[in-house]
Amino acid sequence: MTRDQSDADAAVSADGNADVDADADVDVDVDRDISPAVVETADDIAAMRTRGAATIADAAADALAIQADQSEADSASEFRRQLRAAAKTLYETRPTAVSLPNALRYVLRGMEGETVTELRTTTITRADEFRADLEQAQTKLGEIGANRLRDGDVVMTHCHSTDALSCIEAALEDGKEIEAIVKETRPRKQGHITARQLREWDVPVTLVVDNAARRYLDDADHVLVGADSIAADGSVVNKIGTSGLAVNARERGVPVMVAAQTIKLHPDTMTGHTVEIEMRDETEVLSSGDRTAILAEAGADDSPDASDDGLTVENPAFDVTPPRHVDAIVTERGQFPPESIVTLMRELFGETTGEPWEA
Template sequence: MDEPDLHPELVETATAIAEMEVRGAATIADAAARALEKQAQASDAATPVAFREELAAGARRLLDTRPTAVSLPNSLRYILRRTDGDTVEELRNAAIAGAQEFRDRLESAQDDLGAIGANRLQDGDTILFHCHSTDVLSCIRTAREQGTALSAIVKETRPRKQGHITAQQLQEIGVPVTLIVDGAAGRYLDEADHVFVGADSVTADGSVVNKIGTRQLAVTARERDTPIVVAAQTVKLDPTTLSGHTVEIEMRDEQEVISSSERNAIGDITVENPAFDVTPPRYVDAIVTERGQFPPESIVFLMRELFGEQAMEPWEAGN
C-alpha cells in the first residue's frame, strides 16, 4: 500500500533533522512534535483509519532521520499513544493536545533539570565540556543565576565542532572559556572539578550514548578521579532497551571528516564517521534528570516507572 501524503512542513523538518540543521536532543524532540502536530492539523483524511495511517507514516518519516537520538521516537510515542477517539476530529484534537502537552513538559523539564544539576556546582569550580547540550547549559545557566562563579574548558568536538556553540553560549552567560582540541582533554582534566556531558540516549543498564569521544573522556576522567555528570531529560531514556534492544549508532557522511580532494590525495582508504559512542555506567558518577539525580545503575527503575514494559510501537500498530 502506498504511503499517505505527508505535509511539506513535516518533510522539511525531517530533512533539517537529518542534515543537522536542527540538532540537540531536546530541540529535535520539539521539532518532531511540532511537525506531527502540523500533520494532524492539516490532514484531510476521510476516516479514522486513514488519519491514524497518515500520522503513523509521518512518524516513520521523522524516525528515519536520526536513529540514535531517542528523544525523537519518545516525542512521537507520547503523541501517538494519546491520539484516541472515534472520529477524525476527535483524533485530530487528541493529537494536537498531545503535541502541545509534550512541548510544555519538555520546556519545564529542562528548567527542573537545570536546578538539580546546579546543586552539584560550587563557587570557583572549573568544568570540562564535550560537544553541546542544552541540558548541560541549563545546569550552568541556573548556577550562574544563583551567583556561582564558574570557568570552563571546552573541547572543540570534531568533526562538526559543536564545542564552538557551547563556548559561545557559555561566554554569553558570563563563564570564561578555554577552548581546546579534542586530543588535549587528558592534559586539562587535572584542572577540572567536573566533566559535564549530555546524552542522546540512556539505556536501561545506565549506559550513556553521546557524541563520539565521550567514552574516551569518561575513561580518562575516572583515572584522574574527576567526576563525570550526565545531564539528560527523561525524554532521552530509551525504553526499547528494557527488552534487550541495542542502540543503533549513526554513521555520518565521510565528507564531514575528509574532503574529496584530500581523499584523492591520500589514496584508497576507508573512512568511517560514527556520530556517537557508548559509555558504560561504571564511568559515570551521576545522571541528572528533571526527576532527580540518579546513579546510572538505578536508571532502569525510573525507566520502568515512566514507560512500563514496552509493547508494539504506535507507528507499527497500523490502525
C-alpha cells in the first residue's frame, strides 16, 4: 500500500473529514482472506477519509473485529494468520500516529483460545472493549483538560483534534464561556472542521490563516492542540505547524496544552526509535495547473521527464515540538509535564514492544 496519496483538493466534507479525490485510493496487495471491510478501512485511512489519531485507532479496532467475525478460517492457526495479515494491512496505511499500532497490538493481544470460535469471540470482545475504553478515555481527558480552562478564556487551536475539542466541550458543560481562534491549518484546511464543531457548540470562532497566528496569540490564553504521537522525552508529534506555533506561544507567554490520550504515547521511542514523519503528495500543496503556471514563464525544460523541471514540493504532514515548548500533556490519567511522560509510558507499556502482529 502506498503512503503518499493524491488528495487534490483540501475542502472539508459534510462528515467532518477532508475531501479526497476518488483516485486517491490505494493499491492494496490483497490477501484474499482479508475481509473487504478491512481493505476499505485501510484505503479510507490512507486517503484520509478516516483521519485523526483516535478515529484511526477506533476504525482499525473495528476492522479487526469485522475480520474476526467474517473469517472463514478452518483452523486456529489460519485464523491467527488472517488477523495478523489484516493488522499489517491496516498498519501500512500511515506511519506517524502511534494510536494505530497501539490499537492493533491491544486487540491482537486479546486474541486467545484454542479453537476458531474461541479466537473469534475473544478478538471481537477485545476490540469492543478497546473502542469503549477509547471513548471513555477521551471523555475523562476532556474533564481533566477543562480544569485548565477558565471562564472567559480564549483558546487558539491548530488542525482538528477530537482530544483537544473534548477539553473545550467539558469546559462548556461546566458552564464556562470559551472563545476560539482557529488556525486554518494548511494544506488541508482541517481548521475548518474545528470551526464547524465549535460553532455547533455555539463557541465564538475567529478563523485565521496560519501566518496570522503570532499576531493573534496576544489575544489567546492557551494554545490547545492534539497529538499523533508523543515520544519518551516528551516531544509532541502533531500536525505540521504545531512546533512553530509553540515557539511563538512560548515567546508570547501563552501556555501550550497538548490533549492526548495515552494511546498516543509511542512505546518504541523508549528504546531510541524515532517517529516517522509522513510525507504526503505534493498536490495537496500545489495543483498540477499551478505547477505548470509557475514553470511556464521560466522557459522550463519541456521534456516529458517532469521530475527534471527543477521545482520540488515538500509536504510533511507532521512536525516535532520539543518538550521545552510544551506546558502540559493532558491524558485520561492526569496532566503531566512533558519531561515526566516517560514514567507513564513505562507503567503502561513496559520496556519492550514488537510489531503489532507479533503481539
